[in-house]
Amino acid sequence: MSHLCHRRDFLAGSAALGAGLLLAGRLPAAPYKTTLKKALIGKPDEATLTSWKAAGFDGIESNDRKASVADAAAARKTAEKNGMRIHSLLFGWANFNSPESSQVADDIAAVESSLKAAGAYGAGAVLLVPCKVGGMAMPEPWEFEIDFDEKTGLVKKVAAGDNAKYQEYIEAQNYATKASRKAVEKLIPVAEKAGVVIALENVWNNLWVKPALFKTFVASFDSPSVQAYFDIGNHVKYAPAEEWIRTLGKLIVKCHVKDFQLNPDGHGGKFVDIRDGSVDWPAVRQALDDVGYSDFMTIEGSGGLSLEEKSKRLDLIFAGK
DSSP states (O other), rough: OOOHHHHHHHHHHHHHHHHHHHHHHOOOOOSSSSEEEEEEEEEHHHHHHHHHTEEEEEEEEEEEEOHHHHHHHHHHHHHHHHTTEEEEEEEEOOOOTOOHHHHHHHHHHHHHHHHHHHHHOEEEEEEEEEOOOOSOOOOOOGGGEEEEEETTEEEEEEEESOOGGGGHHHHHHHHHHHHHHHHHHHHHHHHHHHHEEEEEEEEEEESSHHHHHHHHHHHHHHOOOOOEEETTTTTTTTTOOOHHHHGGGEEEEEEEEEEEEEEETSEEEEEETTSSSSSSSHHHHHHHHHHHHEEEEOOOOOTSOHHHHHHHHHHHTTTTT
């Protein structure tokens, strides 16, 4: 028998053995294609950056929404000296649907300042919640069945059956959509100049509560400067996190890591520490890989955990566990 035949038999046997061990769980599966990085939310000062780096984190999302360009530039130097990245700036809530034009103008100006500061930070995005609605009848999270115009993103129905009792909510949502679109469009040139993405998030603001509707809203800007900031735990009460991720796909520019424990009947629940709730983390990790998300995973909440424990739990999530 020739040397070539011996080698062919050896390789075939090795492959079969490897496949058997993999099925038995004794060999690791192929690594994910995407790379995730660890971050927390806070003020990017020397003490914070040093301690977080020591705990295994790669970056920080600044929550200093009033930072000047000069402040942000100085913080960037501090972060880089410590081997950290200020990857995002958390602006948070805006009131683009306010009936007061002065309030809308003030919030647009404030976001403009944050976009400029984010550019000085070297950050990739500013988290923006455009507005919220409430104080009227609306479906429970598990009752939503939204019918909307795919071209305009305007809602026709929000639940099965007669929607008369939800008419005020439908009108408020459509007004919020139009007002938010108008305001964000004014911010796009500022974002382009700063080299920063406007990362839209809907965080219990009673708007765009289903994946397809939120995708339509974000995609309607047709701009690389407007993308989605997806919070993994915030949307569990409306749909599984992996469903949101697969629907939003390439629109996701940043992710918050949070967990939510649904009640036994699946209706309602509460926020809990990451990996202690109803989020299917292996499914989430696979979905992130499938849509090509390679960026920061920023923990929001889980305040009862130590820095080291937060870092360890992120490692497990990154490994698909």
